[in-house]
Amino acid sequence: MSKGQEILDFKTQMIAQDEEFPTLQVLGNDGVLLDEELLKEAEVTDEDLVAIMKRMVKQYVLNERSVKLAKQGRLGFVAPTRGQEASQSATSYAFTEEDYLMPGYRDIPQMIHKGYPIYKAFLWSRGHFEGNEMGEVNTWFPQIIIGAQYVEAAGIALGMKKRGKNACAYTYTGDGGSSQGDTYEGMNFAGAYKANAVFFIQNNGFAISTPRKSQTSAPHLAAKGWGAGIPSVVVDGMDALACYIAAKKAREWTVAGNGPVLIETLCDRLEPHSMSGDDPLRYRTKEDIDEWYQKDPLIRMRIFLEKKGLWSEEIETAYSEEVNGEIDEAVKLADNVAKQKVSDFIANTLEEPSYVMKEQIAKFQEEGK
Ligand SMILES: Cc1ncc(C[n+]2csc(CCOP(=O)(O)OP(=O)(O)O)c2C)c(N)n1
Numbered sequence: 001m002s003k004g005q006e007i008l009d010f011k012t013q014m015i016a017q018d019e020e021f022p023t024l025q026v027l028g029n030d031g032v033l034l035d036e037e038l039l040k041e042a043e044v045t046d047e048d049l050v051a052i053m054k055r056m057v058k059q060y061v062l063n064e065r066s067v068k069l070a071k072q073g074r075l076g077f078v079a080p081t082r083g084q085e086a087s088q089s090a091t092s093y094a095f096t097e098e099d100y101l102m103p104g105y106r107d108i109p110q111m112i113h114k115g116y117p118i119y120k121a122f123l124w125s126r127g128h129f130e131g132n133e134m135g136e137v138n139t140w141f142p143q144i145i146i147g148a149q150y151v152e153a154a155g156i157a158l159g160m161k162k163r164g165k166n167a168c169a170y171t172y173t174g175d176g177g178s179s180q181g182d183t184y185e186g187m188n189f190a191g192a193y194k195a196n197a198v199f200f201i202q203n204n205g206f207a208i209s210t211p212r213k214s215q216t217s218a219p220h221l222a223a224k225g226w227g228a229g230i231p232s233v234v235v236d237g238m239d240a241l242a243c244y245i246a247a248k249k250a251r252e253w254t255v256a257g258n259g260p261v262l263i264e265t266l267c268d269r270l271e272p273h274s275m276s277g278d279d280p281l282r283y284r285t286k287e288d289i290d291e292w293y294q295k296d297p298l299i300r301m302r303i304f305l306e307k308k309g310l311w312s313e314e315i316e317t318a319y320s321e322e323v324n325g326e327i328d329e330a331v332k333l334a335d336n337v338a339k340q341k342v343s344d345f346i347a348n349t350l351e352e353p354s355y356v357m358k359e360q361i362a363k364f365q366e367e368g369k
């Protein structure tokens with residue numbers, strides 16, 4: 001075959017696209033270590049392993065409680081995170097306080113790990129403006145416009161680069177979000193300026209009820225990063241060690257001035273899209289969900305850590321109780337915050353309310369609303 005024939009051999013190119021992105025796995029489905037060399041090279045300490053597990057357990061408990069509170073009508077918007085503990089909590093452990101998080105609506109756990117108070121997350125869920133007040137914590141509030149956080153992250157990442165900061169912006173979108181123009185623009189911009197950014201696509205297979213296959217013909221969502229000229233990898237998103245190590249290496253790479261990295265995490269949202277009426281069994285089978293449970297990130301990490309003598313049922317129970325106590329306090333705190341009035345809502349929509357808004361605020365205040 002001539003060089004020209006090779007270039008025009010579309011069929012071979014399709015196969016190459018498929019094979020170009022092998023999945024990084026460090027911990028097998030059965031909790032057995034598959035890549036000891038990588039774990040050593042990445043300098044993951046026992047302390048790190050326990051801290052990652054704790055983050056995942058915290059996410060698990062927070063999800064359990066948030067789902068219950070939503071069912072009781074005590075929260076507003078809640079997007080369950082069961083199944084995504086490695087993709088969210090384990091990756092987040094690779095970042096420092098100075099790094100800036102740009103989360104999507106499902107990424108509350110990463111915000112909490114960063115120091116955003118749980119009661120504020122509850123207020124955010126209720127649509128209360130105080131839930132958007134981050135204080136000193138380097139996180140933006142969760143983005144609802146899917147993919148938009150990629151553009152925002154690119155801007156922050158460029159600012160960090162220009163100021164010579166030893167920090168990066170990191171952001172999460174979903175497989176659905178990766179079909180949005182904003183994700184391409186954000187990656188392209190950050191890539192062009194070699195800005196300090198780590199982009200995550202959490203590929204949980206569905207954008208609400210739309211399966212990933214209907215969203216794009218790309219065999220790997222990570223390939224979208226290549227279009228922007230940035231290193232891009234696929235990791236087993238149910239494998240806490242793969243998720244953490246990929247994120248750690250990506251951070252090192254970008255903070256060293258090499259430009260952004262894209263990480264696609266293959267994971268599953270084991271529960272409904274949100275607690276606002278979604279029924280997953282209308283668009284996927286129980287067998288499919290059961291299969292994903294076999295890859296449960298918590299079980300894999302638990303087995304691995306127990307074998308190393310770093311974790312036990314007692315430790316997990318005690319830690320879960322501690323988190324539950326923290327959540328009890330957060331519920332009380334959130335319930336004691338004065339209810340948002342219509343006038344508060346309008347006053348907090350723009351930094352400087354317009355003339356008409358000022359009139360509306362005054363009118364509602366007069367009516368005590
Ligand atoms: C720009 C935009 N279009 C549509 C929606 C409605 N919407 C909300 S969530 C969602 C699915 C997103 O799926 P994915 O990015 O895979 O994230 P996941 O919910 O699976 O975490 C859609 C289409 C939106 N929020 N923003």
Ligand SMILES: [Mg+2]
Pocket residue numbers: 174175176202203204205206207208
């Ligand atoms: Mg999705």
